[in-house]
Amino acid sequence: DAGVTQSPTHLIKTRGQHVTLRCSPISGHKSVSWYQQVLGQGPQFIFQYYEKEERGRGNFPDRFSARQFPNYSSELNVNALLLGDSALYLCASSLDRGSYNEQFFGPGTRLTVL
Amino acid sequence: GNSVTQMEGPVTLSEEAFLTINCTYTATGYPSLFWYVQYPGEGLQLLLKATKADDKGSNKGFEATYRKETTSFHLEKGSVQVSDSAVYFCALTDTGTASKLTFGTGTRLQVTL
Numbered sequence: 001d002a003g004v005t006q007s008p009t010h011l012i013k014t015r016g017q018h019v020t021l022r023c024s025p026i027s028g029h030k031s032v033s034w035y036q037q038v039l040g041q042g043p044q045f046i047f048q049y050y051e052k053e054e055r056g057r058g059n060f061p062d063r064f065s066a067r068q069f070p071n072y073s074s075e076l077n078v079n080a081l082l083l084g085d086s087a088l089y090l091c092a093s094s095l096d097r098g099s100y101n102e103q104f105f106g107p108g109t110r111l112t113v114l
Numbered sequence: 115g116n117s118v119t120q121m122e123g124p125v126t127l128s129e130e131a132f133l134t135i136n137c138t139y140t141a142t143g144y145p146s147l148f149w150y151v152q153y154p155g156e157g158l159q160l161l162l163k164a165t166k167a168d169d170k171g172s173n174k175g176f177e178a179t180y181r182k183e184t185t186s187f188h189l190e191k192g193s194v195q196v197s198d199s200a201v202y203f204c205a206l207t208d209t210g211t212a213s214k215l216t217f218g219t220g221t222r223l224q225v226t227l
Binding site: 035058090092101 | 150156157160205216
């Protein structure tokens with residue numbers, strides 16, 4: 001079975017630009033979460049989506065937004081990119097939205113902002 | 115709020131040495147505790163988990179016991195291999211309806227021959 005997939009693998013943008021990252025969850029999983037991992041740090045929670053609705057949000061500015069589609073795939077959008085947005089963006093899927101559900105991570109999208 | 119503190123790395127060990135990576139946590143409710151591993155160039159993989167006090171999670175020779183009295187979840191392995199070289203993250207989810215994982219900063223393990 002396919003795991004969580006993310007696209008693109010790598011991305012280079014300049015300050016002020018907009019970026020869209022995509023995630024496809026494991027088949028049958030209804031919850032998708034997004035994390036930002038800055039080099040040398042642990043991942044930080046950005047969003048959780050379940051059944052197309054936002055169910056949790058981390059301490060990130062409004063420049064970050066996301067949505068989930070009827071097929072449970074998800075997009076993360078970041079506007080007005082800053083140098084500090086350079087990071088590995090990880091998507092995780094789980095069967096349900098509860099804290100007891102194991103989350104499966106994708107390989108990530110490496111975003112570099114110049 | 116919730117937080118996870120783990121020992122700083124890098125940790126360098128010879129093959130077959132004993133490994134301990136310390137992890138302590140702060141949580142408001144009754145968290146589930148996890149260890150994730152990240153190999154170079156890859157995403158995170160769940161290594162083991164424990165969902166209540168005194169539970170022991172184990173996988174691939176790694177073990178960790180949920181100690182509520184000391185708010186700890188230390189990772190151990192009796193004999194490490196070169197292939198265990200990776201970054202290890204301790205994490206928790208608190209009770210509730212959201213699956214938010216709170217991670218520590220990670221500990222890099224380097225195992226040499």
